[in-house]
Amino acid sequence: MxxxxxxxxxxxxxxxxxxxxxxxxxxxxxxxxxxxxxxxNGPPDSDPDDAAPAPPAVGTPSRPSTPPQTPSRSPTRSPTPTAVPTPPPSPMPQSAPVEPPTAAPPPAAPRVFAPVVVLNNSRLKGLADDAADRVEAAGFRVERVGNYLSRYNVPVSTVFYDPEDADAARTLLETVPGVERMVPREETRIIETDTLILVITRDFPAGDQP
CATH class of the missing domain: 1.20.5 (Single alpha-helices involved in coiled-coils or other helix-helix interfaces)
Structure with a gap:
C-alpha cells in the first residue's frame, strides 16, 4: 500500500x-x-395506596378533610295542610235548677156560721128572697127576710156583725157571691141583734141559684 x-x-x-x-x-x-x-429529587413516587400517611407536624393543627359536596336538591314542597274547622265545644249539661221546697199553704180557717137576717135595700121585689136562697145554699140559716128601714146609708151589699160574729161574717163574705164588704155593727145605727144582718142593694146578683 x-x-x-x-x-x-x-x-x-x-x-x-x-x-x-x-x-x-x-x-x-x-x-x-x-x-x-x-x-x-429523592426516590421516585411510590403508589399512594401503599404509602402510609405522614403524621402531622407537632404544633401544626391538622386541616380537617373537606367532606364531599353532595349535590344540592331542590326543596320538595310539602302539601299545604287544609285547615279543618274545629267543632265548637259541646255545652256542658246544665243541671235543672233546684227549686226551693214550696211552703205548704196555711190551713184554711174553719168556716164559722151564724143565723142571718136578709134585708132588701132596693125597690126590686123578690130580691131579698133570692139573696136568702143563696145564703142558705152557702150553709147559713136565714132567720127572716124583710126590707131595710134604717137611715144608715148602705151603698153596696154589706154584712153587719157583732165582734163575736166576725168569723161568721167573713165566711158569709167569702162564700156568697154579691156580698162586697163587712162592717162592725157598732159603727152604725142599726139595732142590735144576735144575728148577722145582710143588707142587699139593687146590684146584688139575682136569678139562677149557684
Missing part, C-alpha cells in the same frame, strides 16, 4: 475514534446529569 493512502486511512480512523469518544462522553454526561437529578 502506498504511504499516502496509509496516512489517509489513519487520519480517517482517528476521526472515527474521536467521534466515538465524544459520543461516549456525551452519553456519560447525560447519564451523570440524570443521576444527579434523581439524587437531588
Amino acid at each position: 502506498p504511504s499516502g493512502s496509509h496516512d489517509t486511512f489513519r487520519h480517517r480512523e482517528g476521526d472515527r475514534l474521536r467521534m466515538a469518544a465524544a459520543t461516549a462522553v456525551a452519553v456519560l454526561a447525560v447519564l451523570a446529569g440524570i443521576l444527579l437529578v434523581n439524587l437531588f
Whole structure:
C-alpha cells in the first residue's frame, strides 16, 4: 500500500475514534446529569395506596378533610295542610235548677156560721128572697127576710156583725157571691141583734141559684 493512502486511512480512523469518544462522553454526561437529578429529587413516587400517611407536624393543627359536596336538591314542597274547622265545644249539661221546697199553704180557717137576717135595700121585689136562697145554699140559716128601714146609708151589699160574729161574717163574705164588704155593727145605727144582718142593694146578683 502506498504511504499516502496509509496516512489517509489513519487520519480517517482517528476521526472515527474521536467521534466515538465524544459520543461516549456525551452519553456519560447525560447519564451523570440524570443521576444527579434523581439524587437531588429523592426516590421516585411510590403508589399512594401503599404509602402510609405522614403524621402531622407537632404544633401544626391538622386541616380537617373537606367532606364531599353532595349535590344540592331542590326543596320538595310539602302539601299545604287544609285547615279543618274545629267543632265548637259541646255545652256542658246544665243541671235543672233546684227549686226551693214550696211552703205548704196555711190551713184554711174553719168556716164559722151564724143565723142571718136578709134585708132588701132596693125597690126590686123578690130580691131579698133570692139573696136568702143563696145564703142558705152557702150553709147559713136565714132567720127572716124583710126590707131595710134604717137611715144608715148602705151603698153596696154589706154584712153587719157583732165582734163575736166576725168569723161568721167573713165566711158569709167569702162564700156568697154579691156580698162586697163587712162592717162592725157598732159603727152604725142599726139595732142590735144576735144575728148577722145582710143588707142587699139593687146590684146584688139575682136569678139562677149557684
